Amino acid sequence: MKVTITRWDAIAHWRWQTRANDNGDNDDENDDDEGDLCGICRVPFEGCCPTCKMPGEDCPLLRGQCTHIFHLHCILKWVHSPQSKGQCPLDRREWVGL
Amino acid sequence: MNKEPQLFPKMNHNEMSIEESLRTNWQFSIEVLNGGREDSAGIRLLEARAWEIACEALKPRNIHLPAPPPSYDERTLQQAFEMLKAPHKLRPLLQWFLDQIRNCRYMLQKDILEFTRHWEETMDVRHFRELFNVLSEWFSVWGKEVLAFKKYDLDGHFAFQRAFRASLLSILPPSFSSAFTALLKFTLVDSESFTPPASQSLSRSPLLFEQINTFGVSEDFENIITNVLYEEIRVRVMDTCPGEWEESMLPGLREWFTQKALPWIAGMYASGAPNEERLRAVLGPVTQKFDYHLCKMLCDLRTNEIFDIIVNYPNSMSAVLDLKECLSRTDQRAKFVQALRKFNTRRLLHHGAETSNILEQYINTIRCLRLLDPAGVLLFSVAEPIRRYLRERPDTIRCIVSNLATDDGILGLSDEKDSGITPIRDALESADDYSDPNWHPEPNDAEPGFRTSRPTDIISILVSIYDSRDLFIKELQILLGRRLLAITDGDYYDEMRRLEQLKLRFGDTQLQVCEVMMKDILNSVRTREGIRELGETPLHPTVISHLFWPEQAKTSLVLPLEMKVLQDDFATKYSDRNPGKYLKWIPNLGTVELKLELADRTVAAKVTPLQAAVIHHFSNQDTWTPQELADKLDIAEALSITSALQAWENLGVLEEMPDGSYFLLETAREGRGAKRYNKMVLIAPETVGEVEAAETAEREQTERMRVHWQFIKGMLNSFGKLTLEEIHGKLRFFAPDYDHTQEHLAIFMQSALKEGLVEVHDGVWRAVR
Ligand SMILES: [Zn+2]
Ligand SMILES: [Zn+2]
Ligand SMILES: [Zn+2]
Numbered sequence: 001m002k003v004t005i006t007r008w009d010a011i012a013h014w015r016w017q018t019r020a021n022d023n024g025d026n027d028d029e030n031d032d033d034e035g036d037l038c039g040i041c042r043v044p045f046e047g048c049c050p051t052c053k054m055p056g057e058d059c060p061l062l063r064g065q066c067t068h069i070f071h072l073h074c075i076l077k078w079v080h081s082p083q084s085k086g087q088c089p090l091d092r093r094e095w096v097g098l
Numbered sequence: 099m100n101k102e103p104q105l106f107p108k109m110n111h112n113e114m115s116i117e118e119s120l121r122t123n124w125q126f127s128i129e130v131l132n133g134g135r136e137d138s139a140g141i142r143l144l145e146a147r148a149w150e151i152a153c154e155a156l157k158p159r160n161i162h163l164p165a166p167p168p169s170y171d172e173r174t175l176q177q178a179f180e181m182l183k184a185p186h187k188l189r190p191l192l193q194w195f196l197d198q199i200r201n202c203r204y205m206l207q208k209d210i211l212e213f214t215r216h217w218e219e220t221m222d223v224r225h226f227r228e229l230f231n232v233l234s235e236w237f238s239v240w241g242k243e244v245l246a247f248k249k250y251d252l253d254g255h256f257a258f259q260r261a262f263r264a265s266l267l268s269i270l271p272p273s274f275s276s277a278f279t280a281l282l283k284f285t286l287v288d289s290e291s292f293t294p295p296a297s298q299s300l301s302r303s304p305l306l307f308e309q310i311n312t313f314g315v316s317e318d319f320e321n322i323i324t325n326v327l328y329e330e331i332r333v334r335v336m337d338t339c340p341g342e343w344e345e346s347m348l349p350g351l352r353e354w355f356t357q358k359a360l361p362w363i364a365g366m367y368a369s370g371a372p373n374e375e376r377l378r379a380v381l382g383p384v385t386q387k388f389d390y391h392l393c394k395m396l397c398d399l400r401t402n403e404i405f406d407i408i409v410n411y412p413n414s415m416s417a418v419l420d421l422k423e424c425l426s427r428t429d430q431r432a433k434f435v436q437a438l439r440k441f442n443t444r445r446l447l448h449h450g451a452e453t454s455n456i457l458e459q460y461i462n463t464i465r466c467l468r469l470l471d472p473a474g475v476l477l478f479s480v481a482e483p484i485r486r487y488l489r490e491r492p493d494t495i496r497c498i499v500s501n502l503a504t505d506d507g508i509l510g511l512s513d514e515k516d517s518g519i520t521p522i523r524d525a526l527e528s529a530d531d532y533s534d535p536n537w538h539p540e541p542n543d544a545e546p547g548f549r550t551s552r553p554t555d556i557i558s559i560l561v562s563i564y565d566s567r568d569l570f571i572k573e574l575q576i577l578l579g580r581r582l583l584a585i586t587d588g589d590y591y592d593e594m595r596r597l598e599q600l601k602l603r604f605g606d607t608q609l610q611v612c613e614v615m616m617k618d619i620l621n622s623v624r625t626r627e628g629i630r631e632l633g634e635t636p637l638h639p640t641v642i643s644h645l646f647w648p649e650q651a652k653t654s655l656v657l658p659l660e661m662k663v664l665q666d667d668f669a670t671k672y673s674d675r676n677p678g679k680y681l682k683w684i685p686n687l688g689t690v691e692l693k694l695e696l697a698d699r700t701v702a703a704k705v706t707p708l709q710a711a712v713i714h715h716f717s718n719q720d721t722w723t724p725q726e727l728a729d730k731l732d733i734a735e736a737l738s739i740t741s742a743l744q745a746w747e748n749l750g751v752l753e754e755m756p757d758g759s760y761f762l763l764e765t766a767r768e769g770r771g772a773k774r775y776n777k778m779v780l781i782a783p784e785t786v787g788e789v790e791a792a793e794t795a796e797r798e799q800t801e802r803m804r805v806h807w808q809f810i811k812g813m814l815n816s817f818g819k820l821t822l823e824e825i826h827g828k829l830r831f832f833a834p835d836y837d838h839t840q841e842h843l844a845i846f847m848q849s850a851l852k853e854g855l856v857e858v859h860d861g862v863w864r865a866v867r
Contacts (some may be wrong), residue, residue: 002695003635003717006702008664009586010688012681013644014672047645053610054617061678066502078785095643 016045016061018069039090040074049073064088065096122706145185156195158202158240161232179246184424188808195254196261199240203265206236210269217277223284226277227230230309235264237313259314267318275322281306282326316366324360327363328391328415330357335395343407344413348423351392360385390427390808399422401434411462415469422470431471435479438463442480447487453497454715460484461556485563498560499573502600559601571608574600576648578612583620583640586689590619614646629671636691637664641681642674655685655707656712656732694751697764708733709742713751720754720762802838803846807855809833814856814865821861 018036026028041049047060049071052059062072064087070078078084079095090094102688140845145459155178159165170178182188213229216222240262247254285306310316334354339347356483360381367380369840400421401405407414407421426430445451446459465482467477488494561570581593597616622640629635644650657665667682690710694701711731715722724739733739743760746752750767752760806829813828814820820828826843829836838846847863852854 001697001764003660004693004695005661005690005712006585006693007691008637008661008688008707008710009690010637010639010665010707011583011684012639012641012669013684014641014676014679015682017673017680020154031183041662044645055646056615056621056679057676074291096844 014046014056018045018061018063018070025080033037036069038074040070040078043071045069045071051077064098066091068092073080110305122503137857145187147179148181149187149191154413154619155192155243156191156198156248158198158205160205161235161239179250183250187254188247192247192252192257195244196257197233197520199258199261199266200811202240203269206233206266207237209233209267210266210274211271214271214274214277217280223277223279223281224350226281226660227306230306233266249783259312263314266313276610279322279326280321282323283330286326286330291439311366320366323366324387327359330359331388331392332395335392335399339396339399340403343403343410343417346398346416346420348393348420351396352389354776355385355388355392358387365387379430389755393424393427394418394430397428397430397434400424401430401437404438405445408459408462408466412467416467425470432474435476438480439483447483449805453491453493454489454501456484456488457494457497457501457560458493460488461560464556464559470677476801488563489867495569495573497558497562497578499577502557502574503605512844537735547704567608569602571611574604574609575611575615581616583687588623590616590623599622611646614643616720618642618646625672625675628675629668632671634667636665637668639668639681640685646851649830652684653686654732655711656730656736657685657711660714661690661711677828696766698766700717701749703749705745706742708738709745712739712742713746713784716752716760716762720764721759723757723759803842806833806836807850809857810850815865819862819864823862825863 018095037044038049043049046055046061048055050072051073060072061069062075063069064075068090070087075095078089079086084095086095087093128449150176152171155175169857179188182191203741208233210229213226215231217226243256244254244258293565307316310319324696331351333349335349338350363384364377367377367384388680400417403417404421407417411418442459448455463480464477467480468474471478561567564570565758570796578593578597583705585593594616597609598610600612606613618641622642625641626638665683670682673680686707688703688707689702691709692701692702692709692713694713703709708731712727715727724736727733727743728736728739731739743754747754747760753763753767756760809829809832810825813825817824822840822844825847826840829838829843847856847858851858856867857866858864
């Protein structure tokens with residue numbers, strides 16, 4: 001018997017590659033994982049920051065030199081606020097976006 | 099003038115001698131009168147003779163016996179009255195006459211009893227009708243000379259009529275009123291039989307009423323007469339109106355009343371009205387009275403039918419408009435509300451009714467009652483219990499939402515076509531305080547602003563059943579998700595249009611999640627097109643932003659290599675196109691279309707990924723046990739493997755072996771397997787929907803069981819501990835309407851356990867206090 005797939009309507013989630021090994025292959029153990037949260041707004045990376053309405057490219061992530069990742073909009077807003085002193089909110093190191 | 103007064107003939111032998119002497123005296127008296135001589139004794143004699151003649155003329159006689167020839171002529175009688183006037187003897191004479199009437203009533207009684215008895219025996223109203231002719235004869239014979247008093251300013255006729263009436267009424271037997279009722283009914287229904295052919299003139303009343311009027315008993319019989327007409331109106335309504343909702347019945351009924359019933363009843367009042375104009379004036383209030391009754395009868399009937407009228411709305415609109423008029427004529431609104439609430443409780447608000455039916459009836463109720471009572475008072479009192487009940491139903495929101503999101507759901511859009519889609523209003527119906535004693539219904543021509551203060555579109559009313567809209571949004575999201583994923587032909591136009599409509603209702607902000615879902619779908623279309631440009635692939639993935647979609651029922655499933663290769667290829671290209679992003683597949687969702695090329699045939703099928711995975715493994719190895727496959731696919735539930743295998747067996751591709759393993763039929767079996775499946779066969783129709791339906795069914799079972807909870811709780815409290823079997827047995831024995839299996843009960847008890855209402859140890863259940 002020869003089996004041919006003529007059409008396959010499948011469903012997938014998209015995720016941000018936030019970890020080195022994130023490629024969709026070996027994350028079965030993380031199935032129930034809702035993904036990491038943005039340390040500023042506490043919304044998952046795949047959600048959107050409080051100022052955005054659409055997730056994904058419209059509300060992208062930004063990784064710092066310190067390896068911390070935030071919603072782009074969240075970290076920019078933070079860095080530009082006077083009390084941030086230009087530091088990463090999690091480790092108080094100088095924020096340098098990659 | 100008679101020069102020679104006539105001699106009286108003898109009355110009978112016994113009175114001969116008296117007669118003789120009187121005659122002499124009379125002769126003498128006349129001479130005295132003529133001679134002009136005064137003689138007091140003579141005059142007294144004369145008066146005595148005059149009295150006698152008057153009495154003879156007035157004395158009631160038996161009409162069934164031949165009338166004796168009178169002993170006087172008319173002129174003599176006039177002279178006698180003239181003579182009795184001066185000594186004031188006329189009044190006593192009249193009194194004597196009236197006493198005679200009373201004393202002679204036994205003569206009437208015999209006839210009345212006979213006619214009534216005949217009616218009782220034969221029920222022959224035509225014969226009974228004769229009684230009134232006979233009574234008329236009695237009346238006219240007895241009252242023949244009474245007009246003579248009139249000349250002397252004595253209303254002898256009136257006094258006679260009163261005496262006759264009193265006598266008549268005093269001798270009516272008990273069954274008379276039944277006989278009379280029957281007769282009246284007959285004349286009303288079959289009025290041609292007694293009246294001249296229909297005449298426009300109201301004053302030409304049936305002879306019967308003329309006779310009754312003559313006896314002066316119309317008022318005494320008024321109750322009977324009006325009751326007959328009331329009853330006839332009721333019969334008329336009940337004969338012609340039940341179930342006739344598609345046309346207005348009131349005009350026909352009123353037409354009948356004016357043409358047939360009014361002329362009939364007019365007869366009763368005809369005597370009091372000298373001309374037709376007067377009669378019409380008299381009949382005004384009478385007509386009003388009967389019109390009220392007519393409206394009340396129709397009102398009662400329609401109130402009784404109201405539940406089904408609402409079911410049939412708008413076909414039954416005419417009946418509603420009739421009812422509207424009837425309610426405005428009669429004061430039956432409280433009764434109406436009470437009845438409709440009772441019907442709703444009995445026929446609608448119970449676990450046997452589908453939620454969609456309840457909603458549909460509620461919507462029809464809104465439309466119907468708005469027509470009936472634009473001020474909304476009736477609707478408010480009727481709607482509250484329905485809303486309360488709907489609020490308690492677990493699937494109400496889902497039901498409303500699924501209708502919201504279709505074009506031809508129970509909500510219809512008839513209301514909206516004119517006004518367009520309106521945003522949902524927050525103000526609840528109860529914003530108006532109907533308990534305020536000073537509250538008055540707004541007139542029909544109320545200011546346009548009046549109704550904008552509360553929601554009037556059906557959807558707003560339905561949404562306002564709940565305090566919060568969040569539940570609706572959540573349900574909309576689930577529904578939209580299911581719909582979007584079910585679309586495989588790329589035509590999302592309908593869903594987009596509906597989403598736009600929903601945004602108009604609920605506002606953009608509330609539907610933000612749905613907006614994201616829609617965007618995911620459109621992005622997926624673009625992604626697929628872009629990736630297909632790099633190389634043909636049968637894979638059509640929908641890439642979703644999972645946080646914005648309803649939870650997907652994800653189960654583990656290791657796909658065969660052939661399938662996984664397709665996924666990986668697509669995922670790599672996806673990441674190339676979308677830097678920083680990668681795909682996570684939900685392996686168990688979606689549909690796969692397959693072509694199986696077997697030794698003697700080709701089978702095409704649309705299946706679930708699991709079913710596709712199962713059959714793929716048979717291309718490398720022709721026999722598998724369910725357990726082997728479960729291990730291979732990393733599936734925990736053997737049941738789903740078995741059902742996938744059976745699906746292929748049903749298509750004649752696999753065959754179950756005696757040892758429980760499955761074997762690939764490269765060559766079709768004789769019989770059912772011989773059929774060639776060259777056409778696409780759908781063996782996984784709407785898998786998502788099936789799961790959903792099963793869940794809903796189970797949830798409904800649990801909901802139906804909920805009505806027995808108080809009973810179960812009571813038992814657990816009084817017995818302390820019970821096994822499932824005992825609970826089931828007692829419910830079956832004691833609880834009305836309990837028709838569940840023990841399995842249902844088990845599911846219900848499990849959910850009660852989850853809710854912390856009960857606890858279970860070693861199969862023994864206890865209530866948690
Ligand atoms: Zn953030
Ligand atoms: Zn953002
Ligand atoms: Zn940091």
